[in-house]
Amino acid sequence: MGPRPVLPPAVLVSPLLYEPCPLSVMPPGEVLGGTTYYPPLVWDAGLLSSLFPAGGEAAGGPAPGLDLAALSSEEDEGKSSGPPSPASAPAAAERFRCAQCAKAYSTFAGLSKHKQLHCDAQARKCFSCKYCEKEYVSLGALKMHIRSHTLPCVCKMCGKAFSRPWLLQGHIRTHTGEKPFSCTHCNRAFADRSNLRAHLQTHSDVKKYQCKTCSRTFSRMSLLHKHEETGCSGAR
DNA sequence: CTGGGGAGGGGGCCC
DNA sequence: GGGGCCCCCTCCCCA
Numbered sequence: 001m002g003p004r005p006v007l008p009p010a011v012l013v014s015p016l017l018y019e020p021c022p023l024s025v026m027p028p029g030e031v032l033g034g035t036t037y038y039p040p041l042v043w044d045a046g047l048l049s050s051l052f053p054a055g056g057e058a059a060g061g062p063a064p065g066l067d068l069a070a071l072s073s074e075e076d077e078g079k080s081s082g083p084p085s086p087a088s089a090p091a092a093a094e095r096f097r098c099a100q101c102a103k104a105y106s107t108f109a110g111l112s113k114h115k116q117l118h119c120d121a122q123a124r125k126c127f128s129c130k131y132c133e134k135e136y137v138s139l140g141a142l143k144m145h146i147r148s149h150t151l152p153c154v155c156k157m158c159g160k161a162f163s164r165p166w167l168l169q170g171h172i173r174t175h176t177g178e179k180p181f182s183c184t185h186c187n188r189a190f191a192d193r194s195n196l197r198a199h200l201q202t203h204s205d206v207k208k209y210q211c212k213t214c215s216r217t218f219s220r221m222s223l224l225h226k227h228e229e230t231g232c233s234g235a236r
Numbered sequence: 237c238t239g240g241g242g243a244g245g246g247g248g249c250c251c
Numbered sequence: 252g253g254g255g256c257c258c259c260c261t262c263c264c265c266a
Contacts, residue, residue: 140252141247148245166255167244174243188241194258195242202240222261223239230237242264249257 096105127142131149136142151161153168162168179189181196190196201219209224218224
């Protein structure tokens with residue numbers, strides 16, 4: 001990004017001076033084409049093999065060579081504190097086994113719910129962006145991300161484009177000079193809530209970000225990082 | 237060099 | 252599912 005344009009601080013403009021965000025901000029054809037999101041593109045052999053490295057057991061069978069005893073003790077959720085006895089673990093209860101963590105269920109529904117809640121986080125990350133390498137667990141998240149490429153919200157004053165309406169709203173304030181967020185300590189006002197929050201740190205004796213070496217605190221993570229990068233002397 | 241303000245981006249949550 | 256909002260973070264610039 002180039003240098004930001006320097007604008008007069010208190011120019012009052014109508015809210016109608018910027019382009020309202022179109023309801024449908026997704027480019028219909030090219031970007032959201034059927035080949036963009038649909039599983040056939042995403043669920044390729046590479047992904048499947050990465051998700052189910054042992055291969056072939058996705059339908060429920062135990063992975064060959066998998067140490068089930070070692071794995072099952074890990075994600076027990078406290079339901080079996082002791083070693084399983086043959087009587088308490090009938091073969092029927094292990095008919096459906098999670099390919100990710102090897103936890104066994106007596107019904108397919110039980111396995112499905114488990115996978116949905118715990119073990120398919122990676123598997124559900126299956127919506128790929130056409131413009132970059134990012135992947136998302138839901139179409140909604142992907143659509144939101146694609147906005148950062150298409151930038152559908154355009155400022156009518158300067159033509160700058162933003163991914164989301166509220167980002168544009170914040171930008172409009174740089175034209176209007178509106179600063180709705182006030183500091184209760186010094187009455188200084190800010191256009192952005194995050195910047196007010198950062199400012200509030202300056203009123204605090206103990207800042208939020210602390211150096212582990214010298215225990216000095218900083219109002220911002222970036223300041224702490226700078227402090228650490230330039231070499232903490234270890235003394236306050 | 238440090239601290240702070242301004243501006244903007246991305247993910248997640250809630251309605 | 253989509254939009255609004257919040258939170259966290261980063262980068263740039265300046266005193």
